[in-house]
Amino acid sequence: MIDFQNVFKKYGATTAVNNLSLEVKTGEICVLIGPSGCGKTTTLKMINRLIEPSSGQILIDGRDSSSLKAFELRRGIGYAIQSVGLFPHLTVAENIAVVPKLLGWQKPKIEARVMELLELIGLEPNRYASTYPKSLSGGQAQRVGVARALAADPTVLLFDEPFGAVDPLTRERLQNEFLELQKRLKKTVVFVTHDIDEAIKLSDRIAIMKDGKLEQYATPEQMLEQPANAFVRDFIGADRGLKRLARVSVREVMLPSTGVKLEDQQFQTASVFVVDSGGVLRGWRDPKFQDAFSAHNWQDISVLENASVREALSRMISLGFQVIPVVGESGVLKGELTLEQAMNAKGTL
């Protein structure tokens, strides 16, 4: 739990953070958002004391953060930043091992932890452990950045726009992976972004700030339904209904299906999705066109099961589909989602 109590940060005559009181519950993701200069990054950096508050207190799990030495405090808090900040002279494994080393862990324990984390973020340990950051893609580097923050298994994570520097498609994938990870790890996360869609999608609670002041602190649902004031309403934007769909994953509303096998020539009354012997999506058959098999790459015609309904909807519109196949990471068909199902989705989060 992170508890801000009447926190101020002043730089000369300007007040960057103005009397902030805010409680981030254990195991929740709190997203700090607002226009640039609103004080969100200052707020984040005051938690690990990269910036010292001018007055007020910040309690972490009930303990005053100023009671520890700054570097000891920081070693207990995971930290990932926008441009990743991986050390170019260290390998991926060495980057991940920085905090465990600072904490004086034994070598075998560090190695085991690094391997575990590489698995967790989906980078094959044997292949990536000894490579250098410059040979990683943007998405891979961000994953390593997250793994490095998780390395010493801190209870609190601070993310400063960690997915800000990658392309939109990669960003969505990273967000989905992060949500899955959080389901398992249940960390207390403070996450800064300027992207309202990202905030709605990831957060348990959103803290929206303006000129150093907290404007509203609420769950995304509450905020979408009852914006506290005109500023919050404007900041969220007009398409609030659509934005809500970002909070519902496809898996929750799809119709499970395994498709028909490629070699199965039985006559179909409706259009069906076709899979190979491993269950991987290969295309579809449509009775309207003499039952012809239309082959496709699964990446081009499907949506991942951990994607949000909003993403699925936007994909269906761009592909012109009434119904879209839903697949797992490796392309195995998991189900299908119709336009109607998507529009009726309310979400259960």
Added chain:
Amino acid sequence: MILTNPNRIAILGCLLAISSLVLLPFLELKANRLVAGTGKGLLELGAAGWWLLGLLVLVGLSAFLKPRFRAPVLAILGNLVFIASVILIGAAASSLLGSSTLARVSIAPAAWLILVSSSFLIFAALNDLENIWLKRLTLSVGILVFLAILLTGGLSSLSVIREYQTRLDTFWLEVGRHLGLAFLALLTSSLFGLPLGFWAARSKGFEGLILGFSSLLQTIPSLALLALLITPFSALVRAFPVLESFGIRGIGFAPAITALTVYGLLPIARGVLNGLKAVPETALEAGRGMGMTPNQLFSGVELPLALGLILNGIRTSAVQLVGLSTLSSLIGAGGLGVFIFGGLGSAANDLVLLGAIPVLVLAVLTDAGFRTLEQASIPKGCR
């Protein structure tokens, strides 16, 4: 079809060599050490010149071969041209000299140019060669054969070697002094330059002050600086006579190294400053955010990332100091400048060369050594 578009470097080298051979004097014969000499073209010096010319035409033709054939042919021919011209220089010099004790033979433009262009040929071959061992072999054969010819007295009729022989007893002493001066000055320059650069990187105000100050020092004329140092050092030694037992005096090593240190400071301080400034801010913030103490941040992040540029500064300084150490002879500290300034004073160009060539060689070697160190010190992930 084994012809292809020709190797331009090789053709350039070849044309340079042929035209200089035909147009310019190869050796210069002087009646004595001081007077201006008369040039002798290679083709006046006997049949061997025609052989060298023929060899060069062959090189020109081989530049049109396909790279696969061309590289080894150029490597061999380039080295052949180099070795042949060195032998030719030695032999022609000794035949020109005859039995005269006063006369001198020195290397004239055509011989210099042909040595330069044969190294062009070798570099052209290096570009095309792929095997690293073949590359090394190509590079080292010429140098080794040259050294062998030099050491067996094949060039002893050349005026520079004559100068060397008459100063045999002091030459190596001065080389040693020169290296000692340059090395000690590099040490003291680093001693002051490294922390200065560090402070400059840490504080904006300091940065301007330190860079301004060390740039200012660099503009002091060297001769004036040397002369200026005599008085304070003499006073120091008079006040603390014990210093004299450490070799510190108003003239000689102490003021020379002080002056050299003044000149060696700036590149080192600048190297540290540039190196530390080039460390990405995000890496620093990440390190701080993960709980590194300032010392851990410095040794674990800043230093390894800055090391390449720091060593670059030290290299610049070292090469400069090897050159500047010639000035030490102007304040009684010896070094190769003794020959250079002595030669300049009595208009004996050969004596000047006896000092200048070793300085050049030392500078090149210093540069190469530090470059290797620099390459090795750049972290793998940043290469």
Added chain:
Amino acid sequence: MNRKRLQSLGLLLAVTLTSLALAQQKGTVAIGSKLDSEGQLLGQMMRLTLEHAGFTVKAQIPTGNTFVTRKALIEGQIDIYPEYTGSAINNFFKGQKIPDGAPSRAAQSFAIVKTLDLKLNNISWLERAPANNTFAVAIPKTLAVREGLKSLVNLAAYVNKGGVLKIVGSQEFFERSDAFPSFEKAYGFKLKADQKVVIAGATTSQTEQAAASNTDGANAAMAYGTDGAIAALGLVVMTDPKGAQPVYQPAPTVRGEVLKKYPEIAGLLNPIFKGLTLPVLQNLNRQIDLEGKAPQEVARTYLASKGFLK
């Protein structure tokens, strides 16, 4: 360490200490010189002589240019070095009143620097060499013999009666008022432009070479009095009886304290410098500059041949 080695070490130590003590008896003298080869030659002569006499010599040869070497002497960093009378008058006594014409008269200029330097800086000038290393005119010996030319007086008369003369020199030599123009003024002759061959930046060895080989019809050269090439090239120097040029005679300059402590230094060096006449210095310089011998070798051979070193 075994006993025997200990013994031999002890012996070595004893020998070293004894020799140090012996050397200490005679004392230590620091010798310097300027950068030019004549300066180095004279410096080496002084070093060899004093070493031979049992002094411990700290040699700093060469020390630096005129300014640096003189400063080292004043500051006591060297004890002795050879300097020229003309150079001293020109550079060291700027504020002092020097009588007109004195710099051109050897004895008078030596007396002036000797007195002034002792009074102002406690620096003693020992016996000077009877050789003048100043700007001079050199002509082929054949011409000198045929026309009976010995001094610039003869040369001026030769030119004025229409004798053929073409002189080669540097720009500086012809343009500096105290160089060639002062000869013309003092001896009353004037060369036409086509009688001068100007080579910018020429050294005296180049001009002497040109005059000796009659390049461009030249039969006279800019020279320094003690140049080593003069005799070798078959040239002779025209003497300067009217003293158009300041006299540059070399002599040892010694710090007063040192000379007081070791007065025998004067007795050691004076006979040597007395013997350094113009032809002798020309010959020694020739060995260094033309033959390329090292100054200390030339010095050693000369001193040995004269019986100063045994």
